[in-house]
Amino acid sequence: MQLGNLTWTKVADHVHKVVVVPIGSFEQHGHHLPLLTDTMIGAEIARRAEAELGDSAMFLPTLWIGASDHHLGFAGTVSLSMEVYTKALIDLVESLIGAGFRKIFLLNSHAGNIVPAGTALYEVNLRYHEEMPDLWLTFASWFDLAREQVAGLDGMTQQNVLHACEWETSVILRAHGDLVQRKTVKTARTPFKSDFYSPDQSGRSRVSVTKTIQQMTPTGALGRPDLASEDKGERILQAAVTEVVAFVREFDRWEPTKPRPVNTKPSF
Secondary structure, three states: OEHHHOOHHHHHHOOOOEEEEEEOOEOOEOEOEOOOHHHHHHHHHHHHHHHHHHHHEEEOOOEOOEOOHHHOOOOOOEEOOHHHHHHHHHHHHHHHHHHOOOEEEEEEOOHHHHHHHHHHHHHHHHHHOOOOOOOEEEEEEHHHHOHHHHHOOOOOOOOOOOOOOHHHHHHHHHHHHHHOOHHHOOOOOOOOOOOOOOOOOOOOOOOOOOOOHHHHOOOOOOOOHHHOOHHHHHHHHHHHHHHHHHHHHHHOOOOOOOOOOOOOOOOO
């Protein structure tokens, strides 16, 4: 159920439900995918999840702008700085809390949103944790929720999502195939080898390295978009929706948690 379809006088009847907030981005996705790729993917997953959940959960429209400053070297990217995006999410979540919602789920489709979203939820929880023991603030990226399921699909090459890659290209082929520039698919495979760092994000990194996307790939894409297909896209969407729905249903059953009293007596 879409929260935005209600009048304000009806909101109180639904505040006991989980409210899902899909968040995306507006950034370059290589030579072949549209700027709204992340938002389109998140919106499609949310649409399908809403269809399964019906009126048992509330959904907001997908927030199309994200923290994408590391993509600004490519034309068309529209971004909010980390500080501004964090504050925007804080205000968004606090608006929902003010309306009475106590179970809020940010459903993410852009890796650049992970840090500011985590910071936003951390700050809000600290602000309300004592007076609202029933408040639950949760966050997950679809590609983390369904990573094992997608990686295990027949024919999948990548073990995790990259950027404008096999996973993302497949989903857009399925959901918005007319927007994919198939003849312009280009990627960049980084020859750099390390036991600790995967420059093209195709493997497991044990250290963090700060780089812009422009420094990592001249095309703006990573992974194997050339191996994408509409069939893979449908199966990726099904896997993601299954996990999102399963989480929302479980989340709906979570109980309030009260802070444990602090022991002020010395232990000696």
